[in-house]
Amino acid sequence: MTDVNTVTVSIEADDSTDEVTIPAGLLDLVAEGDQTTAETIGDVALLSFASRAHHVVHHGEGSDEELEAQEERVMELFEERFGVTFGEATGHQH
Template sequence: MSDVETVTVSIDADDSTDEVTLPAGLMDLVAEGDQTAAETVGDVTLLSFASRAHHVVHHGDGADEDLEAQEERIMELFEERFGVTFGEATGHQH
């Protein structure tokens, strides 16, 4: 058994709830400044969805209009949250 301290974050959606447990030190490493655990997980979640959407649309086997619209929307949400575009944040631009 590991003696690494963990943090559990609850996730509530419209019709379900889940929890994720993460190493506290990793949470501290990823956090920006004095972010809370919830804010840190929110940032990482949005980054992950944006990255995955980008990959599927731009590096996958092709995307239909609906998927392209989903990717466009997540990129808008990304920019609203972080104040920079996905390309600016990651250095990966097309």
């Protein structure tokens, strides 16, 4: 197997920390322009949360008002960060 360089990133939250190790080439692949590693991982994290929330609310087995509010808010945050809606970015609109 080919030796693949990795990058380990620390994640800090209010009461905990974690680390994630990612192949460096994948970071280069998804980075936009001269984005930093942290910015790239931030983009991927927000995209992942938005995608997951969308799936649960619109394609999952039922949701409630609270979950729908969470999905609506992450979509607002998505649009603030990326300048386009989730539907525009992914081509998945309904």
